[in-house]
Amino acid sequence: MKIRKIGLVCLAVAMLFCVSCRKSKGEKIYDLKMSTQLNENNPMVEGFKEWAKVVEERTNGKLKITVYPSAQLGSDEDVIEQALQGANVAVLTDGGRMANYVKDIGIIGMPYIADNYDELRKITETPTFAGWVNQLAEQDGIRVLSFNWYDGPRHFLTNKPVTKPSELNGLRIRTPGAPVWAKSVESMGATPIAMGWNDSYNAIQSGTIDGAEAQHTATFGARLYEVVKYIDKTGHFQLANGIIVGEKWFKTLPAEYQKILSDECKAASYKNAAIIAQIADDYERQMVEKGMVVVEADRAAFKQAADKAYDTLGFRQLRDKIYQEIGK
Secondary structure, X not given: OHHHHHHHHHHHHHHHHHOXXXXXXXXXXXXXXXXXXXXXXXXXXXXXXXXXXXXXXXXXXXXXXEEEOOOOOOOHHHHHHHHHOOOOEEEEEEHHHHOOOOHHHHHHHOOOOOOOHXXXXXXXXXHHHHHHHHHHHHHHOEEEEEEEEEEEEEEEEEOOOOOOHHHHOOOEEEEOOOHHHHHHHHHOOOEEEEOOHHHHHHHHHHOOOOEEEEOHHHHHHOOHHHOOOEEEEEXXXXXXXXXXXXXXXXXXXXXXXXXXXXXXXXXXXXXXXXXXXXXXXXXXXXXXXXXXXXXXXXXXXHHHHHOHHHHHOOOHHHHHHHHHHHOO
16 A cells, blocks of 8 residues: 555656646746645635745746645645655645654744744744754755745634633644644643544544644634634644745756745745734634634643643753744
8 A cells, every 4th residue: 555655656746747847939937836735715825826926927927836725736745745756846834744854843833932923933034943944955855935824823622611721631632643733732731632634523523522723714714613612712833834845846946936936935924924813803703703702711821831842842942042042
């Protein structure tokens, strides 16, 4: 089964690479396929399309980005593997997945590493973060175009109100599979259950899990308000995402296009973050109208409980170093 999967990935890479660039009137046209698990209606997907539009305009149509939502190109792991092989694919990813290559970058997904988007952005602009980005490119073949795509703060979603960490005890909470996420949720009192986000609705409805933790854009988009009663506003993760491509493909671009691709990715991420903030507030209002109840949790208590995850995962000294760099 594993051999068959590898074969399929290689075939996909070959097919994508064949169309990664083509000629029009003697000039090369470069194509990039942007993959994401997010669905078509997610506001971040609109941000990707805006990025694509500006890049195409600035390169006079010579660099085209096509957005593929809802995992049309496969799982994130499969697309990352395609990128590493040189295919013309980009993918939205997170610090947890990138920590598989550069462990320390996983700190971007730690609980309460930042209190808001501005702090999160400052972390991605530090010399330390720049060092991780360079390491990914030089040693792992992964080019980070931008790590400032923001999807808002994540909160716990339960069917009983949760105001303090002890009230999470015994609750099975869906979380992504990366150790940073799992250990952080565990430190706050819950039992982390790794599963795909698209499986969360049915798992909560059937009682397989007791809840989840997510940002408003994901909660609303998945209609979890139909199976969950409470939004416990802990804001434990500030969700930062990155867009990556393979270094092999990136180096096939002219230097001018490389700069445009990266610069416009960053610019689009900043603009999209402001839009996300507005939309998230509207989604919360709509979810309350549909019957959900907002619980203002004791964030100080959750922050204190989550702090031990920094020792568990060996991130305390690194956090101190980063805080010194951003003046926190």
